[in-house]
Amino acid sequence: xxxRLLDVRDLxxxxxxxxxxxxxxxxxxxxxxxxxxLGVVGESGCGKSLTMLSLVGLLPxxxxxxxxxxxxxxxxxxxMQPAELRAVRGGRIGFVFQDPMTSLNPxxxxxxxxxxxxxxxxxxxxxxxxxxxxxxxxxVGIPGAEQRLESFPxxxxxxxxxxxxxxxxxxxxxxLLIADEPTTALDVTIQAQIVELVKGLKQRLGMSVVWITHDxxxxxxxxxxxxxxxxxxxxEDAPAELLFRDPAHxxxxxxxxxxxxxxxxxxxxxxxxxxxxxxxxRRPQGCPFAPRCPLAEAMCHDIxxxxxxxxxxxxxxxxACHVANRVREAA
Amino acid sequence: MTTQPATAPLRDDEPPVNLWRDAWARLSRNRLAxxxxxIIGLLAFVAVFGPWLTPFDFLSQNLDARNLSPNWVHLFxxxxxxxxxxxxxxxxxxxxxxxxxxxxxxxxTLGVILGALAGYLGGPFDRFVMWFTDTTMSVPQLLLVVVxxxxxxxxxxxxxxxxxxxxxxxxxxxxxxxxxxxxxxxxALILWPPYARLIRAQVLSIRSRPYVTAARALGLxxxxxIARYIIxxxxxxxxxxxxxxxxxxxxxxxxxxxxxxxxxxxxxxxGNMISDGLQVWRNxxxxxxxxxxxxxxxxxxxxxxxxxxxxxxxxxxxx
Ligand SMILES: Nc1ncnc2c1ncn2[C@@H]1O[C@H](COP(=O)(O)OP(=O)(O)O)[C@@H](O)[C@H]1O
Ligand SMILES: [Mg+2]
Numbered sequence: 067x068x069x070r071l072l073d074v075r076d077l078x079x080x081x082x083x084x085x086x087x088x089x090x091x092x093x094x095x096x097x098x099x100x101x102x103x104l105g106v107v108g109e110s111g112c113g114k115s116l117t118m119l120s121l122v123g124l125l126p127x128x129x130x131x132x133x134x135x136x137x138x139x140x141x142x143x144x145x146m147q148p149a150e151l152r153a154v155r156g157g158r159i160g161f162v163f164q165d166p167m168t169s170l171n172p173x174x175x176x177x178x179x180x181x182x183x184x185x186x187x188x189x190x191x192x193x194x195x196x197x198x199x200x201x202x203x204x205x206v207g208i209p210g211a212e213q214r215l216e217s218f219p220x221x222x223x224x225x226x227x228x229x230x231x232x233x234x235x236x237x238x239x240x241x242l243l244i245a246d247e248p249t250t251a252l253d254v255t256i257q258a259q260i261v262e263l264v265k266g267l268k269q270r271l272g273m274s275v276v277w278i279t280h281d282x283x284x285x286x287x288x289x290x291x292x293x294x295x296x297x298x299x300x301x302e303d304a305p306a307e308l309l310f311r312d313p314a315h316x317x318x319x320x321x322x323x324x325x326x327x328x329x330x331x332x333x334x335x336x337x338x339x340x341x342x343x344x345x346x347x348r349r350p351q352g353c354p355f356a357p358r359c360p361l362a363e364a365m366c367h368d369i370x371x372x373x374x375x376x377x378x379x380x381x382x383x384x385x386a387c388h389v390a391n392r393v394r395e396a397a
Numbered sequence: 398m399t400t401q402p403a404t405a406p407l408r409d410d411e412p413p414v415n416l417w418r419d420a421w422a423r424l425s426r427n428r429l430a431x432x433x434x435x436i437i438g439l440l441a442f443v444a445v446f447g448p449w450l451t452p453f454d455f456l457s458q459n460l461d462a463r464n465l466s467p468n469w470v471h472l473f474x475x476x477x478x479x480x481x482x483x484x485x486x487x488x489x490x491x492x493x494x495x496x497x498x499x500x501x502x503x504x505x506t507l508g509v510i511l512g513a514l515a516g517y518l519g520g521p522f523d524r525f526v527m528w529f530t531d532t533t534m535s536v537p538q539l540l541l542v543v544v545x546x547x548x549x550x551x552x553x554x555x556x557x558x559x560x561x562x563x564x565x566x567x568x569x570x571x572x573x574x575x576x577x578x579x580x581x582x583x584x585a586l587i588l589w590p591p592y593a594r595l596i597r598a599q600v601l602s603i604r605s606r607p608y609v610t611a612a613r614a615l616g617l618x619x620x621x622x623i624a625r626y627i628i629x630x631x632x633x634x635x636x637x638x639x640x641x642x643x644x645x646x647x648x649x650x651x652x653x654x655x656x657x658x659x660x661x662x663x664x665x666x667x668g669n670m671i672s673d674g675l676q677v678w679r680n681x682x683x684x685x686x687x688x689x690x691x692x693x694x695x696x697x698x699x700x701x702x703x704x705x706x707x708x709x710x711x712x713x714x715x716x
Contacts, residue, residue, distance in 0.1 A: 119610075122614065124610060124613055124614060126605075152616045152618070153616060154616070155613070155614055155615065155616035156614060156615035156616035156617070157616055161611065161614040161615075163607055163610070163611055163614075164607075165607055168606060168607040168608060169607040169608050169610075169611045170608055170611070171608045171612070171625070171626050171629075171630070172608070172630065173629045173630055174625065174626075174629070182612070182615055182617055182621075182625075183615040183616060183617070186615065186616055186617055186618075186621075187616060218419075231611075234611075234615070
């Protein structure tokens with residue numbers, strides 16, 4: 067069996083509000099093996115970013131982890147001292163954020179920004195850090211890398227900036243690269259280029275990747291495994307090709323059905339899921355998806371389903387649904 | 398989110414430049430800003446070296462040459478005591494710069510420290526500083542300065558007198574020193590709140606920008622983040638504010654002189670010259686015009702320079 071790199075169990079995140087604490091992330095279970103690419107999919111606001119930020123102690127004010135564990139290479143990140151955690155950030159875990167326009171320091175040259183974490187974590191001197199920075203820009207396919215070190219962020223296009231962000235995320239040879247919707251702010255053609263870039267880099271460098279997105283189609287060719295999030299819980303977790311071929315959770319099916327198929331039959335309707343996810347602090351009592359679920363039964367509104375392996379399949383395919391097993395067996 | 402198209406091409410034709418050199422290049426393309434800078438440079442030169450270059454001593458009276466209109470000997474004419482107005486304006490330039498630099502320096506330092514702390518720390522300290530700035534800014538400046546001046550003067554005079562008694566050092570009996578301390582103190586006290594608010598707002602907004610989160614995600618330490626990510630991004634507006642603030646301080650000093658709480662005669666300041674000139678302007682307009690025009694030119698120059706800096710220091714705003 068392959069080795070676990072990251073193992074998040076029952077993670078709970080709450081927000082302090084004027085009306086008390088609101089749960090945003092309610093018992094997330096996630097794991098990433100060495101060398102694996104995990105796609106994390108979910109609608110905007112379902113807690114994807116907060117989950118990742120909580121792992122490295124970067125939650126905004128008034129938002130706290132209130133339960134669970136997150137073991138990274140054997141150590142629980144949630145119980146680390148701030149200084150230890152800082153060594154993990156940018157060192158063993160690299161980040162790429164959503165908006166390349168605002169995630170780079172506008173008054174600092176690209177080269178200097180690339181050198182920051184090299185100097186912090188690897189204790190490289192200026193010359194060595196600079197050389198490595200040039201190599202990194204080449205690695206992410208930026209033309210004229212050496213000259214680009216001197217550029218300011220505003221002199222680069224959005225796609226180029228995101229390449230720089232990826233180079234920064236990879237600077238210290240992390241074991242894990244967490245990319246939080248890295249292509250959402252980019253043009254469609256550039257999105258595909260960035261996906262290809264990360265795919266290639268992963269093959270060359272062998273790190274694990276967590277790729278967060280709200281766009282299931284985007285990561286079809288990238289992710290080894292996909293975890294589907296809904297309202298702060300994992301509702302389905304399966305190898306990518308299995309999830310696309312045989313989705314078990316009604317929510318995943320809804321998501322898949324709403325992907326427009328370019329080569330689909332003429333007149334095929336785009337189906338989408340009616341309603342909206344619950345707001346933090348207004349979670350229903352039972353399954354969070356029940357109010358929108360076409361298959362919901364009485365028990366769905368009362369009891370929260372656990373994330374459990376699907377019956378009768380060999381590969382690990384976990385789903386949090388009371389009716390999924392029964393519906394599949396009936397079919 | 399951005400004014401640039403996401404697919405703006407890489408510009409390889411442009412040589413890479415340093416931020417400050419880049420800003421300087423943009424500033425030097427702005428004609429108004431360059432002119433302003435030249436005027437300020439000239440005035441600064443006059444402030445430093447002027448008193449050695451003037452044809453007359455600013456204090457020497459010539460009762461045979463009173464109230465002369467401008468002529469080739471006395472470029473700006475003479476006043477009612479026969480003193481050379483040009484020499485007095487030149488010396489007033491020094492007063493104006495000393496007041497502006499010292500007052501703006503104290504006010505900006507105080508404002509940056511208190512504002513940055515308020516922004517970082519939040520909580521009760523933030524509320525106290527904000528309450529203080531709100532209160533100060535809601536009272537008319539001139540009223541406030543008269544009150545501060547009146548309440549600072551007696552203790553200061555007593556203190557200086559006590560120092561004199563203890564040391565017998567003539568320095569402590571120098572009325573000019575007391576004057577300057579009062580003017581500096583009261584002006585700085587009313588001018589720091591805008592700097593504090595500016596820096597606090599900057600810190601608050603920059604602290605939650607994505608690049609600060611990204612810097613934290615790189616595992617950088619807090620001092621590095623403050624020094625390289627927060628302060629450099631807050632400094633542009635501060636420089637702009639200081640540039641305009643220098644001009645404002647000069648105007649404010651004049652207003653104080655007019656109220657009799659500024660730099661007092663016989664030390665020439667544009668302010669006390671204007672206020673003296675106002676009483677006789679019908680008959681001797683040059684006594685008002687000379688200092689007023691110089692003051693006007695100086696403040697306009699500072700304000701245009703501030704605008705130019707504003708454009709130049711914003712790397713995204715470039716054309
Ligand atoms: N700084 C914040 N203050 C208050 N609520 C927040 C903050 N950040 C996120 N939230 C709330 O937490 C929930 C999850 O946010 P997030 O993890 O950013 O979602 P996602 O990344 O999946 O789009 C959202 O409902 C959002 O409204
Ligand atoms: Mg997000």
